[in-house]
Amino acid sequence: xxxxxxxxxxxxxxxGGGLASPSTILIAGNPGSGRTILGIQSLCDAARNGEKVLYxxxxxxxxxxxxxxxxxxxxxxEALNIHAFSISxxxxxxxxxxxxxxxxxxxxxPDRILIDPVxxxxxxxxxxxxxxxxxxxxxxxSEWNAIVYLTGTMSEDDVWRSVISDVVDGIxxxxxxxxxxxxxxxxKIMKMDNPSYIEGEHTFDISNTGISVYPRxxxxxxxxxxxxxxxxxxxxxxxxxxxxxLFERSSTLIAGxxxxxxTLFGLHFIVQGARNGEPGVISSFEENPAELRRxxxxxxxxxxxxxxxxxxxxxxxxxxEINACRHTVEVRKIAExxxxxxxxxxxxxxxxxVFGDVVEKREHIANLLRVxxxxxxxxxxxxxxRAAGNNILVAEIPMSSLADALVxxxxxxxxxxxxxxxxxxxxxxxxxxxxxxxxxxxxxxxxIGEFLKDI
Numbered sequence: 001x002x003x004x005x006x007x008x009x010x011x012x013x014x015x016g017g018g019l020a021s022p023s024t025i026l027i028a029g030n031p032g033s034g035r036t037i038l039g040i041q042s043l044c045d046a047a048r049n050g051e052k053v054l055y056x057x058x059x060x061x062x063x064x065x066x067x068x069x070x071x072x073x074x075x076x077x078e079a080l081n082i083h084a085f086s087i088s089x090x091x092x093x094x095x096x097x098x099x100x101x102x103x104x105x106x107x108x109x110p111d112r113i114l115i116d117p118v119x120x121x122x123x124x125x126x127x128x129x130x131x132x133x134x135x136x137x138x139x140x141x142s143e144w145n146a147i148v149y150l151t152g153t154m155s156e157d158d159v160w161r162s163v164i165s166d167v168v169d170g171i172x173x174x175x176x177x178x179x180x181x182x183x184x185x186x187x188k189i190m191k192m193d194n195p196s197y198i199e200g201e202h203t204f205d206i207s208n209t210g211i212s213v214y215p216r217x218x219x220x221x222x223x224x225x226x227x228x229x230x231x232x233x234x235x236x237x238x239x240x241x242x243x244x245x246l247f248e249r250s251s252t253l254i255a256g257x258x259x260x261x262x263t264l265f266g267l268h269f270i271v272q273g274a275r276n277g278e279p280g281v282i283s284s285f286e287e288n289p290a291e292l293r294r295x296x297x298x299x300x301x302x303x304x305x306x307x308x309x310x311x312x313x314x315x316x317x318x319x320x321e322i323n324a325c326r327h328t329v330e331v332r333k334i335a336e337x338x339x340x341x342x343x344x345x346x347x348x349x350x351x352x353x354v355f356g357d358v359v360e361k362r363e364h365i366a367n368l369l370r371v372x373x374x375x376x377x378x379x380x381x382x383x384x385x386r387a388a389g390n391n392i393l394v395a396e397i398p399m400s401s402l403a404d405a406l407v408x409x410x411x412x413x414x415x416x417x418x419x420x421x422x423x424x425x426x427x428x429x430x431x432x433x434x435x436x437x438x439x440x441x442x443x444x445x446x447x448i449g450e451f452l453k454d455i
Contacts, residue, residue: 007045010213016196029174054110138167214325217367234272237448256409274311278341285350
């Protein structure tokens with residue numbers, strides 16, 4: 001069987017490279033989840049690529065009314081053949097509809113067909129008769145030699161109970177959860193003949209361009225390249241404290257209280273890389289690009305200039321708009337475009353808006369760090385320190401165990417003076433300075449000072 005593109009961004013990836021032709025796919029879900037849009041978008045993409053497509057719409061609307069609604073989407077193609085069946089007639093007399101449908105398919109010989117929706121057909125019949133109709137429909141579909149989509153308004157339990165699940169080659173389930181800040185849409189493959197499909201839940205968006213699917217992180221092993229080189233973090237004396245700098249492809253977590261310069265530490269890291277010809281990506285959930293540029297400029301970091309040279313790209317995502325899978329896709333895309341070697345996430349508490357469960361958040365960040373390593377990226381993450389008090393060894397830092405290196409920035413009261421202090425709490429694969437060290441934030445950025453050995 002030939003494999004054909006779905007025409008849906010991201011969907012080919014989760015389906016294992018496309019759909020087999022011929023095959024029958026059930027697109028099920030709750031009302032408003034986007035089942036019809038997914039099917040029609042796939043048909044329109046196929047039509048643009050020279051395939052014959054047929055949209056069978058079971059509705060109360062006319063063909064002209066259907067086209068008028070579809071014209072608001074950028075993916076719409078006039079070459080989409082539409083045939084509307086009255087919903088009341090197919091509920092009462094599905095066999096007549098099946099005969100007429102067979103005649104239409106025989107005359108047009110489409111490569112792809114969408115029957116939308118299939119659930120009302122024979123709705124008023126006893127269950128046994130409806131089952132017999134579905135078997136008849138399946139028998140007819142097997143002779144059409146096409147990719148056939150069937151949509152249905154169904155819960156997950158309905159899908160498994162329905163005879164339709166027995167006769168289709170694949171099942172795609174779409175859902176939406178209406179939340180305070182908008183809808184969270186997700187999609188998963190419940191069944192697929194292709195063994196290469198990606199299991200689990202994936203998120204997606206619907207806009208005037210159609211549906212875009214954002215696959216969940218799927219990890220692949222990358223060959224070990226041996227002992228990694230050391231890189232400059234961009235802060236004078238930090239290489240000395242870390243006994244040579246950060247490791248390439250490592251992950252470093254910069255944690256600290258408000259006002260300790262966590263973001264500034266990250267900007268040093270990205271700007272120094274760009275100066276050395278190592279492009280970098282900044283993913284910010286806090287400051288927007290203009291705010292980051294002003295902040296960097298006030299501290300002697302030429303962030304905007306390096307942006308203009310194409311060595312740095314900033315992705316700004318307000319916390320209320322974070323979609324974890326979409327964010328990963330966007331970061332990977334931009335990193336590949338500029339050939340990035342470094343990446344900064346500021347601040348990972350932004351993921352709290354996405355994941356109500358700390359285990360899910362931990363799993364996502366762990367997978368994200370592995371993706372960065374596989375891409376050859378050295379990463380730096382910013383996080384708050386939730387512990388109070390002056391004990392430098394007390395730190396309540398979410399996700400600290402996931403990073404290869406942990407640097408804690410903290411305010412410490414010494415006499416009547418508040419000092420900023422830095423301590424490297426861990427660095428995998430390397431010795432490091434064990435003493436507390438003071439630092440200041442000046443017009444030239446972070447300046448590391450004296451050891452504080454007596455505290």
